[in-house]
Amino acid sequence: MDSNLEIALIQTHLIWENPIANRKNIEAKLRLIKNDVAIVVLPEMFTTGFTMKPENVAQEEGIKTLEWLKALASTYGFALVGxxxxxxxxxxxxxxxxxxxxxxxxxxxxxxxxxxAGEDKVYVAGKDHLFITYQGFKICPLICYDLRFPVWARNTVDYDVLLYVANWPKPRINAWDTLLKARAIENMAYCIGVNRIGIDGIGYEYPGHSAVYDVLGQQVAFSQKEEVLYATLSKDHIQFNRKKLRFLEDRDPFTLL
Incomplete structure (x- = not known):
């Protein structure tokens, strides 16, 4: 088993409430992804932007987007997340x-x-974590505002990668930068954050700052422009530092009600 995991992060503009245009834009970028990439990560609500009017988007667009993801993952041989x-x-x-x-x-x-943003009034909140083991790496994917809640992200199952997809606006980007690094350090895991760029349909600006941090909080990748970022995650790096710095063994037990 390969001890490395190659990932790509797509930091892109999003066309407001337009799944067809967004899929076309992203698909053009996917065609250029390097051959050795195992996982490609897209932003939060990558087909519409962070809209609070989901009724403006036809119900079948969700199904079309899922089928599109499945077709492209099969064609190119990498997993897709967003x-x-x-x-x-x-x-x-x-x-x-x-x-x-x-x-x-x-x-x-x-x-x-x-x-x-009133998201709580429009979208039903989830209740369960998701942990995926893919190519030897245990991954915990979360979404945007989840980043502010360390208990929800706490590494009690020895995951290797904490992954956030987001539409995180410019006025609070310092919190994004700080919390991504903190989540990596406190969980001794790689922490990945993929944000969009550009201005959305209601005037909010997004500056990117997609990034990857290693288990010590060192920045592996970072960008403030429209581009595809690449990073190599090392299983040896995780295991070496967890064995040397046994901080996770001292984590406080807790139960989520």
């Missing part, structure tokens, strides 16, 4: 999908809906 609007039984969800080349689909519904 969140999109999902409608089910009359409810809307901010749902993250992790789709593998073999067609396996894993999903996570955003636990912490963003009250300042």
């Amino acid at each position: 969140s999109t609007i999902w409608q089910e039984e009359g409810n809307y969800y901010n749902r993250l999908f992790f789709v593998t080349p073999s067609g396996n689909v894993h999903s996570y519904d955003k636990k912490h809906t963003f009250i300042l």
